[in-house]
Amino acid sequence: MAVVHTGMVDLQVNGEGAKAFVARPDDDAQHPGLVLIQEYWGLEPHIKDIAQKLALEGFVTLVPDLYHGKVATEPDDAGKLIMTVVGNMERALGEIQGAINVLKEQSSVEPKKVGIIGFCMGGLLTFKIAEISQDIAAAVPFYGVMYQPTPESVANLQAPVLAFYGSQDSYTPPEYIQHINDVYKGAGKDYEGIVYNAGHAFVNPTHGAGVEDAARDAWPKAIAFLKRHLGQ
DSSP, X not given: OOOEEEEEEEOOOTTTXXXXXXXXXXXXXXXXXXXXXXOTTBSOHHHHHHHHHHHHTTOEEEEEOTTTTOBOSSHHHHHHHHHHHHTTHHHHHHHHHHHHHHHHHOTTBOSSSEEEEEETHHHHHHHHXXXXXXXXXXXXXXXXXXXXXXXXXXXXXXXXXXXXXETTOSSSOXXXXXXXXXXXXXXXXXXXXXXXXXXXXXXXXTTTOOOHHHHHHHHHHHHHHHHHHHTO
């Protein structure tokens, strides 16, 4: 039976004691590295569970704690916390790059280019870090909120992107999805967008928005995409 090792690691960025949750296969083999970015709730049990599922799939997975120890349980609190990230995007992207750097430094992580996956706020940040980091080999954003790319913002993006959306998602409505599709395709990027008959956060069953059929279909597609591009 596969075993997963979990813990916390320091990211050594921004001078603020940034940390990340880590889940990795508990063996001596080399594995692809993967950064997982939280929803707007924070580093809650659901996101740690996803990290452990990714580790069981063979990824050394780091989840940067972008709220620095705070976890929201109510939407109002989550809304306030997300603004601390969106309002200081440079800091958040620096901490995500710090997590990428930690993965690259691990002798157990191969290849040195890593994957990135995120949900909700994490979907937005997955898109954003993939635009600017040359260390990304594959990006999987789920229903990224408030993301409106331009041809200029995606010009340097090198990683293939597989994005997941819900057709009834008021945070990422159909016109946003179409805009993202148009910009990426117009820029000639390796991009695919998959839209389900679901609302926002359809992968997360713990806050009442989960849609089991959509989640069950999307998960193996995401895993197969990451494995293919990370050489697993």
